[in-house]
């Protein structure tokens with residue numbers, strides 16, 4: 001089995017892994033990059049390689065994992081795209097604002113096939129299995145197996161999510177783990193407390209930009225006080241809360257109640273005298289694009305809680321001291337990754353979705369040596 005690292009290694013974004021076995025060629029994810037760093041926005045694979053692909057399997061509907069599907073179709077890919085039904089439901093609302101118009105058009109001819117988390121998919125000699133990731137409703141980790149060789153691709157996972165379920169990882173030969181947070185050791189519960197304390201220290205209006213899927217419901221669960229939700233988010237959040245099998249017990253009812261009680265806010269309304277949740281989480285798309293500069297102009301405090309790509313409005317606001325940042329974990333902390341590495345028994349570990357510097361920091365803590373692979377590298381699993 002040959003594994004091609006087409007994107008997301010030594011960098012955050014454009015996550016994309018090629019798996020080659022006999023005549024089967026798969027992509028696991030096809031993401032795009034939203035920062036303004038030098039280098040390509042899209043995965044590093046040629047039109048000829050796209051044309052040769054059997055299928056693409058998508059882990060979840062975030063743009064850094066699925067936002068390059070239209071680009072793949074516009075550049076020679078002709079196969080099927082596999083994702084869970086829940087990811088397919090969220091894909092358009094979650095990704096479309098990040099896409100170029102031509103790529104959006106290409107998506108009209110996407111042949112989408114659905115799978116259930118845990119249902120094996122067979123492509124020739126290769127079997128792809130999956131499990132719920134705890135990161136988004138519909139989000140999964142993926143494992144590609146041929147005879148006694150297997151590649152585990154964690155994609156984005158949250159091992160101890162109070163909201164969503166993560167299924168145990170299978171044993172594997174090589175694991176590509178989610179190292180988005182490098183060696184960050186702070187437990188999620190501590191971060192939740194910090195977010196709540198920040199909100200309590202800023203009574204009245206405050207703005208909480210967050211992705212449409214993943215982290216919005218986590219924030220709603222974390223904040224004990226009444227909140228406002230941008231009206232454009234409501235239908236998507238309600239849809240996610242209908243997918244009960246992805247949630248931890250007793251959370252759906254609580255969240256449905258909080259969403260039902262939340263004030264629906266829209267442009268033209270005065271700032272609500274309570275936290276306002278709006279999308280996206282970086283200021284690149286959605287109502288956040290206007291609300292972030294608006295809040296800055298009106299002196300409304302802003303708190304970012306997730307990844308801020310270089311050059312994004314969110315990063316600018318934090319760097320300028322005009323907004324606060326407290327990470328609300330939706331990726332593994334250092335200790336969670338130590339646990340994941342032990343659980344999957346992999347002899348080789350490679351981290352995705354962070355810089356080489358962050359990998360170097362995490363490396364001494366892991367029980368198995370972390371390989372410093374970069375986008376463009378190839379790995380042979382013997």
Ligand SMILES: [Zn+2]
Pocket residue numbers: 060062065135156214
């Ligand atoms: Zn994600």
